[in-house]
Amino acid sequence: MFKDEADFEKVVGRLNVDTEPNQAHRENLRRQMLSVFNQAEQEPSTRIIVFRTLRRLIMKSPITKIATAAAIIIAVSIGIHYLGGSIDGASVAWSQVVEQISSHTKYKCRQRVVREQGPQIPTMQVYHLNLQQRRQEVEDGTIHIIDMRGADAITVELYPADKKATVTKLIGFGPRKDPHITEMVKQFEQESTEKLGTKKVNGKILQGFRHKPTENSDFTVWVDPVTKLPVEIEIKHLNRGQTLFLDEFEFDFKLDPSAFSTDVPDGYEVKTVVQDYRPVEPKQISPEDLRTGLSHTAYTVEKLAWMEKLITMQITDPLMGMGKAYVIGIQSDDGNSIIIVQGDYYEEERMVWIPKEKLVMETPSGAKLYTHPNGSEYARLFLEGFAKANPEFFSMENLSEERFTRMIVMPDRTILSLSANKQMSDEKLQQIVESLKEIKAN
Amino acid sequence: MVGAMAKLVERTEDNDLVLRAKTQAEALGRLYEMYYERIFRFCVHRLFNKEIAEDVTSAVFLNVARGIRDFAGRSEQDFRYWLYAIAANQANAYIRRTSRRKKLLAEAAGSIRPAAAGSADMSFEPDWPRLYAAILRLKPQHQTIVTLRFFENFSYEQIAQILDAKEATLRVTLHRILNQLRNQLQTVFDGEI
Numbered sequence: 001m002f003k004d005e006a007d008f009e010k011v012v013g014r015l016n017v018d019t020e021p022n023q024a025h026r027e028n029l030r031r032q033m034l035s036v037f038n039q040a041e042q043e044p045s046t047r048i049i050v051f052r053t054l055r056r057l058i059m060k061s062p063i064t065k066i067a068t069a070a071a072i073i074i075a076v077s078i079g080i081h082y083l084g085g086s087i088d089g090a091s092v093a094w095s096q097v098v099e100q101i102s103s104h105t106k107y108k109c110r111q112r113v114v115r116e117q118g119p120q121i122p123t124m125q126v127y128h129l130n131l132q133q134r135r136q137e138v139e140d141g142t143i144h145i146i147d148m149r150g151a152d153a154i155t156v157e158l159y160p161a162d163k164k165a166t167v168t169k170l171i172g173f174g175p176r177k178d179p180h181i182t183e184m185v186k187q188f189e190q191e192s193t194e195k196l197g198t199k200k201v202n203g204k205i206l207q208g209f210r211h212k213p214t215e216n217s218d219f220t221v222w223v224d225p226v227t228k229l230p231v232e233i234e235i236k237h238l239n240r241g242q243t244l245f246l247d248e249f250e251f252d253f254k255l256d257p258s259a260f261s262t263d264v265p266d267g268y269e270v271k272t273v274v275q276d277y278r279p280v281e282p283k284q285i286s287p288e289d290l291r292t293g294l295s296h297t298a299y300t301v302e303k304l305a306w307m308e309k310l311i312t313m314q315i316t317d318p319l320m321g322m323g324k325a326y327v328i329g330i331q332s333d334d335g336n337s338i339i340i341v342q343g344d345y346y347e348e349e350r351m352v353w354i355p356k357e358k359l360v361m362e363t364p365s366g367a368k369l370y371t372h373p374n375g376s377e378y379a380r381l382f383l384e385g386f387a388k389a390n391p392e393f394f395s396m397e398n399l400s401e402e403r404f405t406r407m408i409v410m411p412d413r414t415i416l417s418l419s420a421n422k423q424m425s426d427e428k429l430q431q432i433v434e435s436l437k438e439i440k441a442n
Numbered sequence: 443m444v445g446a447m448a449k450l451v452e453r454t455e456d457n458d459l460v461l462r463a464k465t466q467a468e469a470l471g472r473l474y475e476m477y478y479e480r481i482f483r484f485c486v487h488r489l490f491n492k493e494i495a496e497d498v499t500s501a502v503f504l505n506v507a508r509g510i511r512d513f514a515g516r517s518e519q520d521f522r523y524w525l526y527a528i529a530a531n532q533a534n535a536y537i538r539r540t541s542r543r544k545k546l547l548a549e550a551a552g553s554i555r556p557a558a559a560g561s562a563d564m565s566f567e568p569d570w571p572r573l574y575a576a577i578l579r580l581k582p583q584h585q586t587i588v589t590l591r592f593f594e595n596f597s598y599e600q601i602a603q604i605l606d607a608k609e610a611t612l613r614v615t616l617h618r619i620l621n622q623l624r625n626q627l628q629t630v631f632d633g634e635i
Contacts, residue, residue, distance in 0.1 A: 009592055
């Protein structure tokens with residue numbers, strides 16, 4: 001008998017297991033995987049954008065913002081397609097539940113989020129008319145309507161108490177599917193969906209199923225064995241210390257279609273916000289264009305003696321492949337190409353990782369420069385984006401291995417990114433950051 | 443020094459590859475080439491049937507293809523841990539179906555070549571089906587630990603990362619697993635499970 005770990009290791013080491021892969025499988029799987037990757041190209045990024053949009057445009061109050069964040073986590077956790085099947089001996093098979101859910105895209109439910117720490121989140125009733133239209137009635141009286149059917153998605157926030165409304169138009173967003181919780185639940189893999197037995201709620205026996213797609217996510221679904229539809233869904237996000245509860249399900253609810261109208265009722269003061277997702281025509285722009293294009297403070301660079309050329313452009317965001325990024329390109333007298341990037345996606349809330357990176361400089365005015373963990377790749381992407389928009393400014397043939405990226409957090413918390421093709425002295429880095437000036441109206 | 447620099451460059455390139463694989467099929471294809479064999483080998487060691495291992499390996503990489511855009515990691519190491527975590531979950535999901543255990547056990551007997559003749563330490567030579575039967579009796583998570591530690595030769599630190607566990611806890615758990623295996627090997631007979 002083996003005595004200890006080392007002994008067991010020897011035993012295993014003597015096993016001669018054939019692990020030679022089959023080349024045909026390897027090649028077929030490669031093709032299949034890349035095909036799946038390409039097919040999924042639109043959907044996941046769309047999903048992220050939808051949630052970003054919801055977060056940014058609908059949930060402006062800190063409280064409701066968190067509610068949306070919970071949904072984001074769900075979406076990210078269940079980014080996998082699974083297969084159906086049957087559970088031996090269960091009164092209800094998961095595949096039957098999936099079948100039932102699939103035939104009910106119109107449903108309402110109550111959504112509650114319980115957090116271990118931090119502010120609690122208001123409860124809301126969520127009505128899904130279909131996979132593209134949703135209405136949310138928040139307990140504070142706010143109503144959200146989301147319509148993603150047309151080429152331009154629309155979201156409406158109604159504040160009945162104040163008679164105020166915010167309408168957000170997502171130009172060129174294109175028809176999208178609402179990231180639906182039941183849509184995600186029905187993708188649970190039969191094989192890894194554990195049967196929990198039954199429980200009694202309000203005199204009704206419910207059949208439980210559990211699915212744990214990751215170490216940090218734990219889904220429990222209780223279904224009515226008669227209708228085979230969900231009655232309660234509980235989603236635990238262990239690493240975030242919060243649990244999302246969905247209950248009071250009503251499938252095929254009755255609600256006047258006007259409840260999903262994006263027309264603001266009479267008597268409301270309307271604020272309209274436009275977000276443009278159409279392809280961007282690369283062009284040189286003025287500082288004023290840059291200021292009006294951003295929803296936060298915009299900065300320009302005051303020309304320094306060592307800067308030979310300075311140009312401000314709008315380009316398609318090289319990271320997203322859609323939407324707009326604003327780039328200030330600088331050519332220095334020592335042959336370096338430096339670009340400073342600004343965009344609405346550089347918002348503090350989404351860049352919480354920056355302060356965890358290495359702080360490399362703090363300028364006298366209080367701007368802080370941090371490293372970027374993939375600085376070399378980001379520099380390549382931005383230089384490439386700029387090279388496509390303005391080949392005279394930079395050619396990818398001159399791409400240097402010294403390239404790097406620094407994230408700049410300005411004293412007012414505005415975030416910019418600086419990428420350079422070659423290394424820069426601290427002195428020049430500091431000078432360039434100190435030369436950033438806020439663009440003010442007129 | 444040159445070797446260290448080369449390794450550093452290689453690691454940086456791998457990290458860039460992970461970042462690019464979120465949007466570029468070519469980069470994902472390269473990651474696939476880097477990891478296909480390792481994941482397939484892990485699956486064989488975990489399931490001891492090459493056909494089943496192929497199926498599970500397929501499920502792993504198809505999940506990667508669907509999920510890589512949402513993958514939060516940035517480095518090659520993050521990717522590797524994520525990949526093994528998916529593989530471990532997929533293999534566990536497969537094994538969890540008790541109806542397949544017997545099949546796996548039967549397959550195990552046929553998939554092992556005899557140990558090399560004249561091996562040095564022959565103090566303990568269980569036949570493979572018995573050892574595998576004992577391993578199959580462990581909790582799926584514990585089976586994964588055994589595979590990662592003894593078949594894939596991962597360090598405790600690496601296993602801790604893959605399984606999102608504490609290194610110290612892992613050491614204690616593995617000690618218990620080995621005790622459990624030792625006890626089971628004294629009592630398990632072919633066909634018992």
